Amino acid sequence: MNSFRVKPVAPYSYPLTVHKPAGWSLLTPYEIYEDGILWTATRMDSGQMLGLKLTSLGTIDKPEIHCVVFSEKKMDPKAKLGLIETLTWMLGAREDINGFYALGRRDPLVRALVKDLYGMRDTNRLDLFPMLTLALTLQMAPMKRSYQMMDLLIKKYGSKIVFDKKKIQYWPSPETIAKASVKELEEKCKLGYRAKHLKSIAQSLCKGFPTYIELSRMPPNEAKVKLMELGGIGEYSADIVSPHPGFPLDVWSVKIFSLLLFNKQPEKPRESIPMLKEKAEERWGEWRGYVFTYVLNDLENLSARFNANLRSL
């Protein structure tokens, strides 16, 4: 067990960052968040599982996070130092988002978002395969069905780690899925046509593919092209998975942004995606990814402001 403290660049809201209002988990759908404490898990590139316990010791303007890391193997001082760096990066603690907040001075939508979710951050992952799995299960399916596929995959093929009297279930490793049969993935996890894509992605990762951190060090377009080399990963999925901020519009979110920007729903949602992506880049530039995250986590407040039920779209 190792423990250390991370001091993020202010403003930083710990609860809004690690436990987002829209309900998306930080690292695994089975993590536990109680009374401000988050128990979660991740898998290192070596395959080793880590348990994480995060607690806030500060405030939005003077943030501090206490991290306890549980690992099966003892860590040497160099590995521990690397882990502190990695967790700081995962939590988005070094990022200065004052540029995004400055946008709010001239953009009323950003102003509203910042007021509602002051200090919320985008976060990163260590582990690429869960993001690819998530992107695949989101394709061409209502949320309920996506959750069903993710749930079955984690229960049937996932890992679990027990620490601090908590049991956390975690996503399957690429090695496990690479060994599974397509038929079993189709039938046991109800993946349908996505099964062959998931297995082929797992095999590509096992043969050698850039890690999430390596993708983050590539130019954004290069990382996206690399991700799109994987079978079943198109532009939308690459935008979801890429560590670089994108604007992953789909037929659901394009309706929300059309209402927010033009006060009307698109007649042909799928066809209006390229145009809206262009608008987002023009209007918000490098901060468009932040606008995307903030909007999707602020649908309740935005619905009241814009007099439209954005959650039911």
Place this chain on the structure above:
DNA sequence: GCGTCCAGGTCTACC
């Protein structure tokens, strides 16, 4: 109860 439609995309065949 049964049939039909279609969903938080991607790939392929065809022109």
Place this chain on the structure above:
DNA sequence: GGTAGACCTGGACGC
């Protein structure tokens, strides 16, 4: 290079 059409599954809907 542009574009229909197929693709798993299961919930919603109309009858």
